[in-house]
Amino acid sequence: MFNLRSINVSLEHETAWVQAGATLGELYYRIAKKSNKLAFPAGACPTVGVGGHISGGGYGIMMRKYGLSVDNIIDAELIDVNGKLLNRKSMGEDLFWAITGGGGVSFGVIFSYKIKLVRVPEVVTVFNIERTYEQNLTTIAQKWVQVADKLDKDLFLPMIFDVVNDTNGEKTIRAVFRTFYLGNSTNLVAILNKDFPELGLLKSDCIEMSWIESVVFYTGFPLGTPTNVLLSRTPQRLNPLKIKSDYLQKAISKQGFEFIFEKMKELEKQMLAFNPYGGRMSEISEFAKPFPHRSGNITKIRYEVNWDELGVEATSRYLNFTRLMYEYMTPFVSKNPREAFLNYRDLDIGINSHGLMGRIVMLKVWFMGTSILKRQITRG
Structure with missing residues (x-):
């Protein structure tokens, strides 16, 4: 292929x-x-x-x-x-x-x-700003989960946490907000100053560009990189990694984020990415496609650990760190069932061994059953 x-x-x-x-x-x-x-x-x-x-x-x-x-x-x-x-x-x-x-x-x-x-418009806007724990990050994070799925549907504002060292060499939590907006910077700043003032966005943080230039920016290439870099088939990094996923359906409190941040600091190289849903995702039926994560989801959470060491011992250690973080998040995420994003291929969850028609039937039965279960839980 x-x-x-x-x-x-x-x-x-x-x-x-x-x-x-x-x-x-x-x-x-x-x-x-x-x-x-x-x-x-x-x-x-x-x-x-x-x-x-x-x-x-x-x-x-x-x-x-x-x-x-x-x-x-x-x-x-x-x-x-x-x-x-x-x-x-x-x-x-x-x-x-x-x-x-x-x-x-x-x-x-x-x-x-x-x-x-x-x-898409001829001009879109991006920004990439950081906030640390010492910059009132717990309040910012709590407000994000309250508004992220309700913001203007032209706006995609993910929140990505990782562990870094502060100026004293102590571990702290950093959040990166790498954002995309289908419009100009004036409108973007107005939207966020109204609906998410805790972020403290300034117009000077924003960069206007074409859609294809924003693709290059979002990939992580430096500003000004020619767009033909997108034709390369060589990944920017080739290293071992583990990814798991969850879906958030209820907002996390400040105390909840304090717990999450402490657990992240206990483990190594933890990264949690919150990718907002809402907008068009909430308007499309969960039966329209074999992708049930639609209305009711605030965000998808991606757990990711990358490492450079080779060998079974290093692999086992980092895999265990990711599984522990996933376990710590249990109180906050979707339940009955605990949802997951298929394309991350998380073998911790299990594998499928049905035949062709069996797979189609199982998909449709699972989707209908999951939807009924969700509605019963909501009514109950």
């Missing part, structure tokens, strides 16, 4: 056919070469493959405005076990539903997707 990377953009229809082996960076670059007013809502890692990304739903910095990648898939081409090339009509709606978010399992070999492009 690596070499199946053709991308054909239609400005007339505001769509594109993209083969599954293309990377997100290649897709973004090809769209931007045709228009500075069209884009596609997908992830911030340009070396990720389109096929794998879409198979798990495909979330990114425009999901609060336009939903997931799979919410913007119009058609697909799939080769079945008999070698027959199928499109949406010939494969049927059940199979099409399953391959747009149901996971990269053996439904068939997905050859390409037809995607709906979305409109």
Whole structure:
């Protein structure tokens, strides 16, 4: 699949056919070469493959405005076990539903997707500011979980915690707010000064640029990096890491954040990323695609640990740290079931071994059962 990377953009229809082996960076670059007013809502890692990304739903910095990648898939081409090339009509709606978010399992070999492009302004705004524990971070974090899913849907404002050393060499908690807004800086500052004044955003913190330049910025490249860097298929880092996930459905108190910060400092290299939901994500039915994390979720939490040491001992140590942090978060996150993001492939949760039709049936049964359970818990 690596070499199946053709991308054909239609400005007339505001769509594109993209083969599954293309990377997100290649897709973004090809769209931007045709228009500075069209884009596609997908992830911030340009070396990720389109096929794998879409198979798990495909979330990114425009999901609060336009939903997931799979919410913007119009058609697909799939080769079945008999070698027959199928499109949406010939494969049927059940199979099409399953391959747009149901996971990269053996439904068939997905050859390409037809995607709906979305409109973006010529100018978007980004900022990247930091706040530490000593800068009233507990209050900022508590307010964030109260408002993040209710902010203007043009705004994506994640909150990422890690452990750093302060000026005295003592461990402290830092939060990074790397933010994207579909509009100019004047409007962005007005929104946040009204709805989230605790952050203390200044207009001087903001940078206006084109959408494709914001993709480069959000990837972590220095300002001014040429956009053709998105064509590289080499990841910026190649190191061992472990990722787990959770969903937050009730706000965390100041005391809760104090507990979380202390536990992070006890462990090594802990990073917790809070990616806000709400907006369009709350408007789309949980049955529309095999991705149930819609209305009712404030944020997805990503636990991530990266390390450079090699060997079984180092791997076991860092894996255990991540599992401990995940355990510490149990009181705060979704329950019955404890939800998780499929594409992180967390083997701690388990594996699936059903056949093709069994997978489709299990997906639909699980989704309906989960929804009923959620409603019963809400009413109870």
